[in-house]
Amino acid sequence: MDIKGLDDRALERVAEFFRAFAVPMRLKILNALRDGPRNVGDLTAEFGCSQANVSKHLAVLAQNGLIAKEAQGTSAYYRIVDPRIYQLCDLVCGHIGQHVADQAAVLDVFRGASRPKRSRRA
Template identity: 50%
Template sequence: MEGLSELALSHVAQYFSALSEPTRLKILNHLRDGEQNVGDIAHACDCSQANVSRHLSTLAKHGMVIREGRGTTVFYRIADSSIYALCDLVCGNVARQLESQANLLNALTPKNNPKSKKK
């Protein structure tokens, strides 16, 4: 981030903001398999088509997905697959943190501590 202007930092923050919604992350994950239409994405995400369309609009605004109309159907696909490297990096870090917290909690729980068992 060194050397970025205030305007560039603002755009970066907005980009990350677009990723701050779980449904958008689900949509991006479903698009890993290739382009899909709104109905297919809505079904896969268990959301309404209107809700998915709203999220896809946000993702498109930030350049994460590309919209292509064919006849009466609109298809969406990932604009730049490097989004998955970013998401996988962050998700992997979060998963490690959650696992570490769970391990710590298990270690502190009396049922797992032989000294705390009284008979």
Template identity: 50%
Template sequence: MEDLPPEALDRVAAYFQALSEPTRLQLLNRLRTGEHNVGELAQACGCTSANVSRHLAVLMQQGLVEREGRGTAVYYRIADDSVYALCDLVCGNIARQLERGAGGREVFLRAAAPRPARR
């Protein structure tokens, strides 16, 4: 981050802000398996299609996902695979911290488990 102008730091902050929402992380994780449409993602994440669409718009704005229309359906896929290296690095670090602390890995696994549906 050395010598980055304030505008670049703003973009970096916006990128991390896009990754700071659990539902968006869940969507990115679902897209690891390949492209999906909004309905598939909504069902898998337990969210409404409108909510998933809003989250996907944020991820698209940061260049993390891209969309492709096919007939009446729109499919989303990962645009930048490097996000997985970043997420895996952070998740690995958190898992190690939890293993050293109270509760260990089980706490991390419970925290990473799918959440009840948000409406």
């Protein structure tokens, strides 16, 4: 599907999907789930935050279809629904990395231009 043909309502849904990625804790959770299903206790221990905080972020990720909850005994485990989200994350991280590298190169040019030229002695 191409973004060109989407109406405003569909574009709002796309924006809502991307907002699910806009919080660092959610990115940490998605990255942790890359290694397999985890429960809330695992995630709270790993990140050192409250169960309520982790649960809130899990709910947003689930509402956007990024993760699913599965009961295993008395615990609920969360897993990634579609591993292609990691391709999206890798694409964005690669873009950001390239952008930062480009900015650093430009900064280096300006730093070099602002240095006084040393005269050469023969």
